Amino acid sequence: MTSRFAEPNPGELTRSQSVLCALVADVLRVSDVGIGDGFVALGGDSIIAMQLVSRARKAGLRITVGDVLRHRDIGALAATATTVDTAPAEDNGxxxxxxxPVMHWLAERGGPVDTYNQFAVLRTPSTLTEARLTLMVQALLDRHDILxxxxxxxxxxxETLPVGAVTAAVRRIDVAGRPEEDLATLVRQESDEARDRLRPREGNVVQAxxxxxxxxxxxxLALVVHHLAIDAMSWRVLISDLETAGRELDPVPTSFRRWSETLNAQASAKATLAELPGWLERLRPGAARIGAVDSVPGRDRESRDRCFTLSLPGEFTEPLLTTVPALFNAEINDVLLAGLALAMADWHRRRGTAGDGTVLLNLEGHGRESALADVDLSRTVGWFTSLFPVRLDPGEPDWAEIRSAGPTVGDVVKRVKEQLRAIPxxxxxxxxxxxLNPETAPLLEKAARPEFCFNYLGRHxxxxxxxxxxxxEYGTGMDDTGSGMPMAHGIEVNAATVDREDGPVLRAxxxxxxxxxxxxxxxxLAESWFTMLRTLVAHARQPWAGGLTPSDLTLSSLGQNELEEIESELRAF
Incomplete structure (x- = not known):
């Protein structure tokens, strides 16, 4: 049962407004949040929006991730909230x-999968004991079926085994007296050994x-979890559960097993089949290629020796997360991918490999989209990741104007934003x-394959x-394959924002x-991307920068040029 909140008295906040202001301040770690503030403008992204939805539901409010990202201020978001009158029941998974789909993708990728994992390193209380930690890890195993x-x-x-069928695997190592800065090698070594102890065919998918x-x-605490059982959003659920210090964990309204059945049921739905022409169009031949014509993705094996990390300073990262998306009523992914589209287009242009001027890449998403089913996934642990192709067309940029952060930069942001929003x-x-659909699978399997993959993992x-x-410092991407697994793409980028005391830093x-x-x-290419992101920040400092795009006006048939003419006339007043 859901019902709308009553209208507020003049000068007073409704309960929904008050609760949401407090929750937004908490998840974004900012103060003095008012109903006129915007979630995206304050630095929020889709992953943090999932946290907000979860906490709102716990406080008795029902909102969606789409609501959080779509509305420009918290007052408008609060107006969409409904009350949750009943506590969720446990779903037996x-x-x-x-x-x-992502499990099928992994199987298609080939190679050994027993050690394919994600890991995270957490600080633990000084009062923690081995017995207490073992009970806490066991509570995670018993509450979350997929573990x-x-x-x-x-x-x-x-299959998922019954409660009690899996015993917590906890290894204690005494490091008393050793400086923390000397522990990095030991933590990495022990995490690797924990990875090698994973036995998914024996129901052993968690090592601590x-x-x-x-x-x-x-x-x-180094937690190593087989990737079949976890993703980036799931870590936030597990860490929140650990923070309860062993108290009774909240129920899980929707099991991963139920979600997997929902996906398979939706594979033949009319709404799903209607998208086929659009995906075939995005996967048409002609996009710029990273490798030679005869190059084969998967020939190379995963290796830590073939990766590097670059960081964008806070003076640029801060406006990328706040000012730039707010100016264009966009999400952070729109901004990051606009910069990437420009960097890739320039990179290919200088090599003579630009093809038809478009770039084709795979984009990772959190996959917990309510459009498939009206279910509560805020407490569900599992591998939900969606992987889908995106064809970005930056147009024909004036490169001299790009370098000077001129109007063309904004045009590209708007183009990319609309191309991403056109994806249902x-x-x-x-x-x-x-x-999952045997009739459409062969058609898409034969289509062009992206050689580049991009994933933004949110803020840490x-x-x-x-x-x-x-x-x-032990890694924000958290993926680790072990030896022997083929690479799925020619280039893969995992980016995340690290919030430091001196400001946020984008690490890729x-x-x-x-x-x-x-x-x-x-x-x-990596350095060119950061150059383009700096250019976006410089462009956003111009007084005329920003503006809406046609998808922002759902009841209007205005094109981009008409919309910009109206905005220009309004600025003149």
Whole structure:
């Protein structure tokens, strides 16, 4: 049952407004948030929006991620909120799991999968004991069915085991007296050994290594989880559960098993089939290529030796997260991908490999799109990631004007924003057509394949000494494959924002396939992307920068040129 909140008395905040202002301030770690402030303008993104939705539901409010990102201020967001009158029931997720699109993608990728994992390193309370930690990890296993995943059969079959069937695997290492800065090598070594202890065919998909620094110092916990059971958003659920210090964990309204069944049921739905022509159009031949014509993605194996990380200083990252998206009523991904489209177009132009002037890439999303089913996924742990192709066309940029941060820069942002918004529901149905529908799968399998993959993982706090805080110096991408797994793309980028005491910093880790592209060329593209992002910031400082795009006006048939003419006339007053 849901119902609208009553209208406020003049000069007073409604409960929904008050609650949402407080929650936005909390998840974004800012103060004095009012109903006129905007979530995106304050630095919010889709992953943090998921956190906000989860906390709002806990406070008795129902909002969606789309609501959070679409409305320009919290007052408008509060007007869409409804009350949640009943507590969610536990959804039993024990039993067979129907493979999801991203699981099919992994199987298609080939190579060994037993050690494919994500890991995070957390600070632990000085008062923690091994017995207490073991109970806490066991509580995670018992509450979240997917952490009891077992891989069976060839080809794969998956199932979740009953509560109590899996015992917490916790290893304690005494590091009392050792300086924290000397522990990095040990943490990496032990995390690798924990990865090698994963046995998904035995139901062992979680390993915990506790670095016990003694009763006077915080320790560290390396959690290693098989990737089939976790993604970036799931980490936030698990960490929140650890912060409860072992108290009774909240129920999980929707199991991963139920979600997997929903995806398979939606694979033949009319709304899904209607998207097929659009995906085939995006995957048409002609886009710029990273490797040679005869290059084969997957020939190279994953290796830590073929990756590097670059950081964009806070003076540029801060406006990229706040000012620039607000000016264009855009999301952070729109801005980052506009800069990437320009960098890739220039990179290909200088090599004579520009093709038809478009760039084709795979984009990763969190995959928890409510458009497929009206279910509550805010407490669900699992691998939800969506992977879908995006064809970006920056037009025919005036490169001299680009370098001077002129109007062409804004034009590209608007073009890319509209191209991304033209993709229905964040691309979540592409995987259904590509892997779950036997009639459409062959058509998409034969289409062009992106050689580039981009993933933005949201914001993380650095220099945070709170108990259970993530230590991003050990990695914010968190993916780790072990040896032998083929690379899925010629170049892969995992980017994340690290919030430091002196401001946010955008960190991007680039990985390349040596048979397709060189390190020199990859670094050139990476540096060009950061150059374009700096250019976007410089452009945003111009008084005439920004503006709406046609998709912002849902009831209007105005084109971009007509819209800009109206905005220009309004500025003249």
């Amino acid at each position: 024990v039993g067979p799991i129907v493979a999801t 009891r995943l077992r891989l069976t059969g060839t080809p794969w079959a998956l 290594v506790w670095f016990d620094a003694g009763p006077a110092r915080q320790g560290m 529901d964040k691309g979540v149905r592409y995987g259904l057509l590509r892997y 706090r650095a220099a945070d000494y709170a108990d259970w805080a993530v230590m991003p 880790t680039w990985t390349w396939a040596g048979s397709m592209v060189s390190e020199v060329d990859t670094r050139e």
